[in-house]
Amino acid sequence: MKKIIMFFVTLVLSVTVASKAMADWEYNNILPFSHVHNFKDEGGNIIATALGIPQYSQPTYYMCGASVLSMTMLWESHKKGRALGYDITSIHEYVVGAAARSMPSQKLSDGITKIADYINATQNLGLNIKPQVGAANAVEKAVSNILERVNINHSPVIMYGNVLSKVAGGHYYLAVGVAYCKKDVCGEEIAALGVHDSVYNSPAWGSSHFNRVNALEPYILVDGPDLLNRWKKIGSGVEADKRHYYLFNSTGAS
Amino acid sequence: MNQINKNSKIIVGIALVVILAFWYSQYGKKADIIVSSPEVIKKAEISEQKQKELFIEAPLPRKTIFASISGIFKSLKTKSVPQINPEVKQEEEQNKEVDMYKKAEFRYKNLFYRPKSMVGYEMTRELKAGEAIYAENFWDAKVQPTWYIPLISPSGRIEALSIFRDYGEEMGGIKSGSMGRVAGKWYSFPPVSAYDAKTELIKNYPNLDIIDHSGFYYAEVPNEPSYLFEGNDGKKNRYYLISAFTKYVEVREDRVKPKEEEEKKSVKMLDKDGLIVLNEELTLANGFSEFEVAQIKSEFKLLNVFIKEGKVKFDKDFNIIFDKRTESERDQQAYAYFNPEGYTEDAETNNAPPPTKVDVNMENRNNNQTNPFK
Numbered sequence: 153m154k155k156i157i158m159f160f161v162t163l164v165l166s167v168t169v170a171s172k173a174m175a176d177w178e179y180n181n182i183l184p185f186s187h188v189h190n191f192k193d194e195g196g197n198i199i200a201t202a203l204g205i206p207q208y209s210q211p212t213y214y215m216c217g218a219s220v221l222s223m224t225m226l227w228e229s230h231k232k233g234r235a236l237g238y239d240i241t242s243i244h245e246y247v248v249g250a251a252a253r254s255m256p257s258q259k260l261s262d263g264i265t266k267i268a269d270y271i272n273a274t275q276n277l278g279l280n281i282k283p284q285v286g287a288a289n290a291v292e293k294a295v296s297n298i299l300e301r302v303n304i305n306h307s308p309v310i311m312y313g314n315v316l317s318k319v320a321g322g323h324y325y326l327a328v329g330v331a332y333c334k335k336d337v338c339g340e341e342i343a344a345l346g347v348h349d350s351v352y353n354s355p356a357w358g359s360s361h362f363n364r365v366n367a368l369e370p371y372i373l374v375d376g377p378d379l380l381n382r383w384k385k386i387g388s389g390v391e392a393d394k395r396h397y398y399l400f401n402s403t404g405a406s
Numbered sequence: 407m408n409q410i411n412k413n414s415k416i417i418v419g420i421a422l423v424v425i426l427a428f429w430y431s432q433y434g435k436k437a438d439i440i441v442s443s444p445e446v447i448k449k450a451e452i453s454e455q456k457q458k459e460l461f462i463e464a465p466l467p468r469k470t471i472f473a474s475i476s477g478i479f480k481s482l483k484t485k486s487v488p489q490i491n492p493e494v495k496q497e498e499e500q501n502k503e504v505d506m507y508k509k510a511e512f513r514y515k516n517l518f519y520r521p522k523s524m525v526g527y528e529m530t531r532e533l534k535a536g537e538a539i540y541a542e543n544f545w546d547a548k549v550q551p552t553w554y555i556p557l558i559s560p561s562g563r564i565e566a567l568s569i570f571r572d573y574g575e576e577m578g579g580i581k582s583g584s585m586g587r588v589a590g591k592w593y594s595f596p597p598v599s600a601y602d603a604k605t606e607l608i609k610n611y612p613n614l615d616i617i618d619h620s621g622f623y624y625a626e627v628p629n630e631p632s633y634l635f636e637g638n639d640g641k642k643n644r645y646y647l648i649s650a651f652t653k654y655v656e657v658r659e660d661r662v663k664p665k666e667e668e669e670k671k672s673v674k675m676l677d678k679d680g681l682i683v684l685n686e687e688l689t690l691a692n693g694f695s696e697f698e699v700a701q702i703k704s705e706f707k708l709l710n711v712f713i714k715e716g717k718v719k720f721d722k723d724f725n726i727i728f729d730k731r732t733e734s735e736r737d738q739q740a741y742a743y744f745n746p747e748g749y750t751e752d753a754e755t756n757n758a759p760p761p762t763k764v765d766v767n768m769e770n771r772n773n774n775q776t777n778p779f780k
Contacts, residue, residue, distance in 0.1 A: 238761040246761045256697060258745045270760050287740055320669060387740050389672045389684065389702035390709070392726045397740070 188306050193337055200331035201302050202346060203227060207370040210350040211240055213357070217255025218244035219350035220310050220326040221263055225271065227308060228401075232277040243267065257312055260324065261285070261399055281307070284402035287387060287395040291379055292332075294396045295343035299332040307401035311347065313383040316366040320384035320394075325349055327398070329371055344375035603633040603648035610655050611646075614639055670694055672702055676722055681710045697746070704746035708739050 191200035205227045210219040218240045225243075229236035247263035248255050255263070261283040268279040286301070286309075288294035298309050309327040314320050329346020351357070351367035358364065368374060374382065385394035607616065614637040635646045645658040673688035684706055689699055712718045712731055719727040731739075 237764045239764050242759070242762040246758045249758060256744075261744075267761060274760075285737070285740060285744060287737070384669075387743050389674065389705055389743075390682070390720065390724050392720070392724060393709075393736075393739070395740075 190303070191331075193333075195337075197337070198299070198303055199333040199337065199342075200329070201299060202329035202371070203302070203306060203308055205308060205326070205328045205348065207348040207352065208240065208350060209352060209354040210356060211354070214253045214255075215240055215244050215356075216324045216350045217260045217263070218247065220324045220348075221247065221260065221267060223326050223328075223348060223350075224264065224308055224310070225267055228268070228279050228281055229271060229275070229277055231306065232279060234275070234277060236271060236275065236277075238267070246270075255324075257285075257321075257397075257399070260310065264399075280403045282402045283399050285397060286400050287397045289395055291383065291396055292341060292343040294383075294398065295330060295345060296332045298327060298345070298398065298400070299330045301400045302327075302330055305401055305403055305405055307403075310399040311345070311383055312386055312397040312399070313347075315351065315363050315382070316378075317381050321386040323351070323382075325368075325382070329373065331373065331375075342375070343379075344373040345379060346371045346373050603653065604635065606653045607635055607637070607646055607648055607655060611637065611639070614646075617643070674706075674724070676720065679714075680719060681713055682706050682720070682724075700746035700748065701743050705739055705743035708742040712739070 187204045189202040189204070190198050192198050205223055208219050208223055210216050221243050222238055222240045226235055226237055243263070244250075244252070244255065247266060248259050264281055264283045268281045271277055272279055286294070286297060288297060301307075302309065309330075311325040311327055312321055313325045314322045325345075325347040327345045327347050331342055331344045331346075333342040335341045347368055348370055349368040351363050352369060354364065354367070368382075383396050385396055387397050388394045604616070607614065617636040617638065633648045635648065636643055637646055638644075647656040647658060648654070649656075670693045672694065673685040673692060674682055675685070677683050684699070684702055686699055686703070689702070690696070694702075709718070712735060713720075717730045717735065721727055
C-alpha cells in the first residue's frame with residue numbers, strides 16, 4: 153500500500169518539477185521569450201513587433217553566420233511546437249565546412265534550406281522556410297518592408313550588416329524587433345530595428361576590444377545614423393546600385 | 407484482504423483525479439517547450455490555440471501619441487527668437503531640456519513603455535530639466551552639439567542614451583539623432599566631475615596653460631566619455647581628454663579623426679559602348695577576394711545586358727544617367743551578385759556531419775548569458 157502511495161507522490165512531484173522547468177522560458181521578467189509582441193496604434197495597425205528569440209554569442213570571430221542560423225532555427229522549430237537547439241560550430245561545419253573562415257551570403261541562404269530540410273527529415277516538424285533576399289535603397293523603406301514581412305510569418309530577418317563603422321557586409325545581425333511608424337501617426341517617421349548581435353558577450357574578443365565594446369545588447373533598438381553605420385549598402389560593384397540587403401522567409405503565414 | 411484492495415482502489419482513484427486536476431490546471435499556462443515524445447513530434451503543425459498563445463498585443467492609444475507629439479512640436483515651434491533678457495534665456499534653456507525630455511519620453515515611454523516592453527526599460531524616476539548631457543564632437547568641431555538624455559533601467563542604471571542634435575532655429579531646431587548604448591559601467595552621471603577632471607589635468611601637467619571653454623564639454627569617444635580640455639605647454643596647443651570614468655589623461659595633437667576602415671573600391675571603366683569592364687588584377691590588388699571579384703563579374707555580366715538593352719546608363723564616374731530597370735530586374739542583378747557562378751557548390755560540405763542537437767537550457771538564461779548551447 154505504502155509503495156502505491158509513494159509511487160503517486162513521486163509522480164505528482166515529477167509533474168510539478170516538469171511544469172516549473174517549462175515555465176522558465178522567460179527573460180529576467182523583461183521580455184518573455186517565445187512570444188510575438190505586437191504594438192498597435194488605435195487604428196489597429198501594427199507599428200512595432202518583437203519576436204521572443206534568445207540571443208546567442210558567436211564562439212569564434214567568423215561564426216556570426218552560424219550564430220544567426222542557430223537562433224533562426226530555434227525560433228522556427230519553436231513555432232512548430234518544439235524548440236530545437238543546434239550547436240553553432242557544427243552548423244558552421246555543416247553549411248560551409250570546418251576550414252571556412254566566413255559564411256558568404258548565398259551559403260547562409262542555402263544553409264537555412266539545408267538545415268530546415270535536415271530538421272524536417274529527422275524531426276518531422278514540417279518547417280516551412282524559403283529564404284529570399286530583400287533590398288531597399290533607404291533604411292526607412294527596408295525597415296518598413298521588414299515590419300510588413302515579419303507580420304506575415306513571424307520569422308526573424310537576417311541583416312547583411314557590418315560591425316559599427318567597419319567595412320560593409322562583414323557581419324550578420326538577426327533582426328528580432330522592428331518598429332516603423334509613419335509621420336502622420338507618430339508625428340515623425342520612426343524606423344528602428346532591435347537586433348541580436350552575436351558579437352555581444354562573444355568569447356572571440358576581449359571585453360575591451362572595439363567589436364565587443366560596440367556590440368549591441370539584445371533588444372536595444374537601433375535607428376538613425378547608428379543603424380546606417382551598422383547596415384551599410386552592399387550588393388554591387390557600382391556604388392549607385394548598392395542597397396541595404398536582408399534575408400527573409402518568403403513563405404506565407406505560419 | 408478484500409477491504410485492503412478496496413482501499414487501494416479508492417486511493418488510486420483519488421490520486422488519479424488529483425493528477426488529472428493538476429495537469430488540467432497547468433495546461434495552457436506555459437506550453438512553450440513541448441517535452442519530446444514521438445506522438446508530439448509527429449504533430450507537425452502548431453495548434454490553433456497555441457498559435458493564439460504565441461501573441462501578446464499591446465494597443466497604443468492614438469490620442470496619447472498624438473497629444474505627446476503635438477505638445478513637443480508645438481513647444482518647439484513656438485520657441486521665440488533669441489532674447490536679450492538672461493532670465494528669459496535661462497527659461498528657454500530649461501524649456502529646451504524639458505522639450506527634449508518629453509521627446510525622449512515619447513519615443514521610449516509612449517511607444518515602448520510597458521511592464522514587459524520591447525526595449526525593456528522603464529522610466530522609474532522623473533528626469534529633471536538639466537539632466538541632459540551636452541556634448542561637442544571632439545573630432546569634428548563643425549558637427550552640431552549633441553544632447554544626451556539617459557534612459558534608465560528599473561534598477562536605476564543608465565542603460566542607453568537618447569541622442570539629439572541642435573541644428574539651430576534656421577535648420578529646424580532639435581532633431582532626433584540615434585540611441586546609443588552606454589558602454590561599461592556608467593551610472594546616472596559619470597563618476598568623475600568636470601571639476602575633478604580639470605584638477606587631475608593640473609596635477610599631471612602643472613605648467614599647462616589651460617584654455618577654458620564655456621559649457622559642459624564632452625568628447626564623443628566610442629569607448630568612454632571624456633572631458634575635453636585645450637592646453638598650451640609653452641610650445642603648442644594640445645588637446646587633453648580626461649576619462650570621466652577613470653581620470654586617465656590622453657593627449658591628442660590634433661582633432662584628427664581616428665582612421666576608419668576604408669571601403670574597398672573595385673577598379674572598372676566604361677568601354678566605347680558604355681559597357682562596364684572590370685579590371686580584375688587591380689581590383690584584387692585593392693584587397694578584394696577572388697570570391698568578391700567573381701561576385702562583381704557575375705553582376706556586371708547581367709548589368710551589361712541591361713545596358714545593351716537600353717535600360718540603364720552610367721556616366722564615366724558611374725553615376726546613373728537614366729534607369730528603366732524594373733524591381734524584378736534589380737533583384738536579378740542582386741541575385742547574380744550574391745550567387746556567382748562556380749561558387750554555388752562546395753564539395754567539402756557534402757559529407758559534413760549534420761549539426762549537433764543540444765538541449766536548450768533556459769534555466770541558466772540571463773542578461774549576461776553567452777552561448778547556452780555550450
